[in-house]
Amino acid sequence: MITVHHLNDSRSQRILWLMEELGLPYELKQYQRLPTRLAPPELAAIHPVGKSPVITDNGKTVYESGAIVDYLIRRHGGGRLQPDPATPAYDDYQMWMHYAEGSAMLPLMLHLYVSRLGEGGAPLHPRIESEIANHLGYLDGHLKGRSYLVGDKLTGADIQMSFIPEIAEVYGKRAAFPSLDAWIRGLHARPAWKKALEKGGPYRFSN
Numbered sequence: 001m002i003t004v005h006h007l008n009d010s011r012s013q014r015i016l017w018l019m020e021e022l023g024l025p026y027e028l029k030q031y032q033r034l035p036t037r038l039a040p041p042e043l044a045a046i047h048p049v050g051k052s053p054v055i056t057d058n059g060k061t062v063y064e065s066g067a068i069v070d071y072l073i074r075r076h077g078g079g080r081l082q083p084d085p086a087t088p089a090y091d092d093y094q095m096w097m098h099y100a101e102g103s104a105m106l107p108l109m110l111h112l113y114v115s116r117l118g119e120g121g122a123p124l125h126p127r128i129e130s131e132i133a134n135h136l137g138y139l140d141g142h143l144k145g146r147s148y149l150v151g152d153k154l155t156g157a158d159i160q161m162s163f164i165p166e167i168a169e170v171y172g173k174r175a176a177f178p179s180l181d182a183w184i185r186g187l188h189a190r191p192a193w194k195k196a197l198e199k200g201g202p203y204r205f206s207n
């Protein structure tokens, strides 16, 4: 049995969504952020880093959301939600799977942390802002006239990348990128996304 260790208002929302898209049975273990917004210490008993998402599957623990999406689709997807590995589309799929946490999230996280420095962080903001615009602009350009990142069907890449516009919206940065905005709205309209929201409870990045 797969267990999804889900922290509220976190990247693990996309793992719940993936499970619903795949229609797999799973146990949901809920964790609540502390008043500091950090994860509770119980998550460190599942994986030493103490963050979410993390899954367990018959004794195997998988951490890091891209690795989890890949693992679930490879082991349990039965060929769904990914392009044929022998095709060039699979190479594009892999790029987006890595790009989410490897490139696109970095300036958004820097924005979060450096904003806490107040005036002290001011010299860093121009570079952070231009990098956010760089990545959101790239995504927006790619999504122009498309409903999905790769091909004409939902893949794990859409699921893995979905956290980027969700966080961008928190900083009021999504509206300037209409194709990105249309893409995430289309994903949020999917029945499986809504079901994941019902199961996981309130999610503050659901707009």
Ligand SMILES: N[C@@H](CCC(=O)N[C@@H](CS)C(=O)NCC(=O)O)C(=O)O
Pocket: 007, 009, 010, 011, 012, 037, 038, 039, 040, 050, 051, 052, 053, 063, 064, 065, 066, 101
């Ligand atoms: N790159 C990791 C990031 C994991 C991560 O930072 N998770 C956040 C939630 S979105 C977390 O658990 N934060 C609580 C904490 O840092 O204590 C992934 O994509 O899985």
